[in-house]
Amino acid sequence: MEIKDSLIEKDLRYLKLLSKEYPTISSASTEIINLQAILNLPKATEHFISDIHGEYESFTHMLRNASGVIKRKIDDVFLDTLTQKEKAELSTIVYYPEEKLKIIQSKNYNLDKWYSVTLYQLVQLCKNVCSKYTRSKVRKALPKDFAYIIEELLHEQGDKIDKKAYYREIIKTIVRIGRADKFIITISKLIQYLSVDRLHIIGDIYDRGPGAEIIVDALMKHHSVDIQWGNHDILWMGAAAGCEACVANVLRISLRYANLLTVEDGYGINLLPLATFAMDTYADDPCSEFSPKTLDKNINKSDFELFAKMHKAIAIIQFKLEGNIIKNHPEFNMNNRLLLDKIDIDKSQVNIDGKMYEINDTNFPTVDWKNPYKLTDPEKYIIKRLTKSFVNSEKLQRHIKFLYNNGSMYLVYNSNVMYHGCIPLNEDGSFKKVKIGKFIYSGRRLLDRYDKLAREAYFLNNNIKNKKYSMDMMWYMWCGENSPLFGKMKMTTFERYFIDDKSTHHEEKIYYYKYRDDEKVCENILKEFNLKVEGSHIINGHIPVKTKNGESPVKANGKLLVIDGGFCKAYQPETGIAGYTLIYNSYGFLLTSHEPFTSIKDAVENDKDIISSTIILEQAAKRKSVGDTDIGIELKKQVLDLETLLIAYRKGYIKEQ
Structure with a gap:
């Protein structure tokens, strides 16, 4: 490429600054040779992991x-x-x-x-x-x-x-x-x-498994990692920011899976006030619908019963807190989630979308049926104490700051766009327009707006009104229809606890999941993120791939790859495997499915590795080099700048030092 004098004259100020680092023709030439050589090295290996859900032993081994x-x-x-x-x-x-x-x-x-x-x-x-x-x-x-x-x-x-x-x-x-x-x-x-040169975590570090804080500790020690937030991560981020509804959801999920290790031992959250309140309020209530779902057989009967009571107590507090958010934000269009006021306690029924359903539990000692979303004074005290514990947990705050500093709603890297959940779409597959505040967003701009709101929820401290709105939006990102992290029409938490009719438990997915196997729609998404259609991919997590039912993780003729295969033990009976991971090296893409991991102890003592099956998704016709990567693009710019500096030296525009 010929470098004209006009270009040198235009960039002369910048070139003079560059000459301070490379003060001679010799030093500039040496760096050009060095960078040019690096460009021809093989592309380094990238490792993609998704939906870890606290399963720290499997994750540690995979890492x-x-x-x-x-x-x-x-x-x-x-x-x-x-x-x-x-x-x-x-x-x-x-x-x-x-x-x-x-x-x-x-x-x-x-x-x-x-x-x-x-x-x-x-x-x-x-x-x-x-x-x-x-x-x-x-x-x-x-x-x-x-x-x-x-x-x-x-x-x-x-x-x-x-x-x-x-x-x-x-x-x-x-x-x-x-x-x-x-x-x-x-x-x-x-x-x-x-x-592995770069580690990509495609969301959902938290919830269900027992060691999310161990996983974050390991990630903080990793030399090169990025995180695309998942819906469970955003919930913990909201809780750490001080959103009471997020705190209630975090604790409800922890109790649902009898997983208090992360909450209590990991982050030092004091659950004694909740336990005391639950034992007093639900003393004679077996709370059978709130019995934890756990594979841990070491939990004794008294703890099991206590967890069930605490579980019910925090669930009712959650429904009240969420009800108040929904009433304060009619723009969320979530009135169909206001169900406490739809209960006819005398008939033991609830009205959902105009239809009456029997409820399996009528013991609501803290609900005032004239004002069902009003928290009692003890409930107010408990949620404020719990929220204060989250906000004041030094380790949790350190971990959440790491998620903010190394994470985002999405990442574009080496011709791949990575996001945990989805892109909201219309029924025809076009990008859905969503109004947030006074403005309308869609596609990439919508994800950018949610990203900004997530950061404001945590870091904005000089505007109480805006911070409160951002924290409410954190809760919305957890369970709202237009959230790119949730991807469903509604979250049927109430129905799963109180209604035996399983038809009410169904959570209908949004249109994205209808179109993610459509090559044209996936191409439009790639273009939305300024990626070339050829050779680019969407890498997704969030919805487990049901491998045992014949579902493939490869969608849209290879344009979209889903790598949530059931890391979490609770999902494995449904998926049939224990997770997918993805490797992208100089030869192409390798997708690996993993069998359940026994334990680190078994691995060490008996040399038991995870049994994995690897398939080659794409094999490069020509081995990829550093020059084919995003880093390579930057290095080529540096080479061009240095070559321009060389000419500036040789033509006398700049003198050697």
């Missing part, structure tokens, strides 16, 4: 094995030189080096030989993992303790006879001076680190 990437690399490096048993043990060492070393040490009588062999194998594996990165990037990832030694070993050349003894002596000395354990742990973590 450490990179959805099978490390296992495949072990197969590539060692081919038939290791048995399957040896490969399985090496895999476990990489995933859980500290834990596995303890077991090896208790069983192995010839540790020095085992150390030497294992160190050599890990170095060979690490060489393969590092091959798509520059030495500079690998060097930055090296821990200080072993940086020099690892770098020497990684660049060992097996054909150089002169240095074979040198490299053998390094490994022998590591073992002799008692540093083998530390070295194995360090290089294993380096392999994990470099196996």
Whole structure:
């Protein structure tokens, strides 16, 4: 490309600033060569995970094995030189080096030989993992303790006879001076680190499973991660911002699944006031419809009964809080969700959409039938205490800030648009226009507006009225018809508790789910996010793929990929698997389905990996390079700027320093 003098003159001020960083022709030339070389490296691996729902053991393992990437690399490096048993043990060492070393040490009588062999194998594996990165990037990832030694070993050349003894002596000395354990742990973590360059979480870290806070802790330590908020995440974000309706929903779901570990142990939320109130208010009520749905058989009978009472207590508080939001916001069009005032307590019936249904519970001691949405004084006290606990939980606030700083409603990255839920559509598949405040939004602009409101709910403190509106919108994003995170016409929480007729439990999906297998509609969505139709994808979570019923996660001829396959144990009987994950490397897309994970203990002791099946979704005709990525686009701009600077030096516009 010819660079004209007029372009140099136009950008002269910028070029002079650039010359401070590259003050000579030599330094600018060196950087051009460096960047041009980087552009031709293989594209780094991206890892996509969705709908984790607190299942921290499965998630931890998936993160450490990179959805099978490390296992495949072990197969590539060692081919038939290791048995399957040896490969399985090496895999476990990489995933859980500290834990596995303890077991090896208790069983192995010839540790020095085992150390030497294992160190050599890990170095060979690490060489393969590092091959798509520059030495500079690998060097930055090296821990200080072993940086020099690892770098020497990684660049060992097996054909150089002169240095074979040198490299053998390094490994022998590591073992002799008692540093083998530390070295194995360090290089294993380096392999994990470099196996995946970027981690994408497509929403729903929270709820149902027992360890959401453990998952967020792990994400905070990850070197490169982004999060597309899910509806369960937005609920916790709203609770942390101080939205009482979100707090009530969070606690109701936690009690529904008998999962109080995250709430109490993880974030230190004090539930004693709720427990005391529930025991007093529902002392003689078995609250059988509110019995927790749990696979945990270790919960004793008295705790189980207490959870049911607390569950009912917070559910009634939730219905009252939600009723007041709905009445304050007629624009939400959610009057059909005002059901407490539709109950005929004498007839034990409720009117839903003009039809009367029998209710299975008539014990509402805190409901004033003349003003059913008014909270009693004890209920007001409890929800304020609980909300204060959420707002003042230091760990929760730290985690939620991380979600804000690293998250968004959607992300466009390397020709893929990622969002958790959906794009609101009309019956004909066109983008639905939604009025928020005085303005109308649709498509990408609608998601941008919701994103801004979510941030205002948490960070806006100088305008109480606007903050209150934004917090109400956080609740709406959880369960509103036009929310891109919910994707259904209504949430039938009341019906599921109080009406046995299951026809009332159905939650009809919005039109997006009718059209997500329509190639033309998916192409329109890609264009809405300024992506080329060819080679671009929508990556989605939220609605579990019912694999056992023959449903495919690949929609619209490969334009849309759904990777919610049932990470959460509560969904697995319905889906038939334990989740999908997606890998995007220089060769293309790999979709992996996973069988249920037993435990980390089983993985460490018995080398049990998650049983996974991988299919190649797309294989690139030509291996993708860094130059084909978003980073590559930026690097090419930098190369052009530096080439312009070179010409400015050579033509005398700028003098070398």
